[in-house]
Amino acid sequence: SAVISQKPSRDICQRGTSLTIQCQVDSQVTMMFWYRQQPGQSLTLIATANQGSEATYESGFVIDKFPISRPNLTFSTLTVSNMSPEDSSIYLCSAQGAVTYNEQFFGPGTRLTVL
Amino acid sequence: AQTVTQSQPEMSVQEAETVTLSCTYDTSESDYYLFWYKQPPSRQMILVIRQEAYKQQNATENRFSVNFQKAAKSFSLKISDSQLGDAAMYFCAYRINFGNEKLTFGTGTRLTIIP
Numbered sequence: 525s526a527v528i529s530q531k532p533s534r535d536i537c538q539r540g541t542s543l544t545i546q547c548q549v550d551s552q553v554t555m556m557f558w559y560r561q562q563p564g565q566s567l568t569l570i571a572t573a574n575q576g577s578e579a580t581y582e583s584g585f586v587i588d589k590f591p592i593s594r595p596n597l598t599f600s601t602l603t604v605s606n607m608s609p610e611d612s613s614i615y616l617c618s619a620q621g622a623v624t625y626n627e628q629f630f631g632p633g634t635r636l637t638v639l
Numbered sequence: 640a641q642t643v644t645q646s647q648p649e650m651s652v653q654e655a656e657t658v659t660l661s662c663t664y665d666t667s668e669s670d671y672y673l674f675w676y677k678q679p680p681s682r683q684m685i686l687v688i689r690q691e692a693y694k695q696q697n698a699t700e701n702r703f704s705v706n707f708q709k710a711a712k713s714f715s716l717k718i719s720d721s722q723l724g725d726a727a728m729y730f731c732a733y734r735i736n737f738g739n740e741k742l743t744f745g746t747g748t749r750l751t752i753i754p
Contacts, residue, residue, distance in 0.1 A: 555740055566730060566744045567684075582741075614682060620740055626672060626691070628734075628742055630684035 526551050526621050528631035536637045537607055544603045545634045547617030552597040555620040557628070558590070562613045570615075573600040607638045641666045643733050645745035652721045653753050659706075660716045660748050662731030670736040673707065673714045678747075679727040687729070690714065692736075718750075726752045 527550040537543050547556065556573040571579040571592055579592035594600040604611055617631040642665045652658035664673070675687040690698045690707050697705050702719045718725055731745040 557741060561682075566746045567742075568744075569741050572741060616684065618684075618742075626689060627686055628674075628740075629686075630676075633682045635682075 525627070526553060526619050526629045528617060528619055528629055530617055530631040530634050532634060533632065534635040534637075536639065538639055539608055541607055542603055542605045543607065543636060544601050545615055545617070547600045547602070547619075547631055549598045549619045551621060553619040553621045554597075556594060556600045557618045557620075558592060558600070558602045559616045559618065560613045561616060561633070567616065570602070573602075604636065607636075609638045612636055612638045641668075641733055641735075641743050643731050643743050643745035645731055645748050647748045648746070649749045649751070651751040651753055652718075654721055654723060656721055657717060657719045658721055658750065660718075660729050660731075660750070662714045662716070662745055664712050664714065664731070664733050664745075666712070666733065666735075668735050672734045672736060673705075674732040674734070674742070675703070675705070675716045676730045676732060676744075677725075677727045678730065684730075688716065721752050723752050723754065726750060 529548045531546045558570040559567040561567045569582050570585045571581045573579050573592050573594040575594045591603045614633045616633045618628045620628045644663045671692045673690045677685045677687050688700045688703050704717045706715045728747045730747045732742045734742050
């Protein structure tokens with residue numbers, strides 16, 4: 525199985541600022557994903573982070589608001605831009621490996637509070 | 640579009656007893672995977688069990704087993720000999736086998752274990 529770490533684990537930010545969340549996997553993986561989990565809710569996919577190309581965004585999420593990078597097979601970042609209180613959520617990174625093709629592993633999440 | 644429905648927002652069970660969590664899904668695909676994930680208060684998503692749609696045999700993992708009814712599009716989770724550590728949110732999830740391997744999650748069931 526893959527071990528995934530995220531930084532920061534939590535943050536409190538001011539309205540209008542941006543935060544970049546880092547996701548590091550301990551092995552090379554084929555697919556990486558970013559999910560949002562609003563308080564008391566289920567997980568909603570923001571985008572698929574593609575290595576070496578632009579991320580694929582789900583309906584309702586745009587690159588200007590959630591720019592994503594994936595420079596290699598073990599690392600990705602998600603930026604939450606121009607934040608508002610509605611962006612307060614847990615952001616989770618997940619990965620699907622070449623070997624463990626049938627499983628997606630999740631990071632511990634980043635709890636973001638926007639004031 | 641694929642949808643996953645969990646009709647039980649909350650469930651409770653006495654310690655050492657058995658509980659079943661329900662999940663139904665809607666898809667036009669024939670080749671897919673179904674998952675149950677557990678999210679304890681630490682918010683770490685943990686894979687509990689996985690079922691391949693092409694397999695008729697129900698998956699089991701120690702005290703956890705599923706009842707997979709493909710024609711009815713039903714995928715319930717049975718937890719036997721419930722333990723205090725089983726207390727968590729449980730999410731049912733769906734993924735097609737090929738193409739975009741993103742997960743679609745249900746709304747979750749909060750399971751409480753009564754000592």
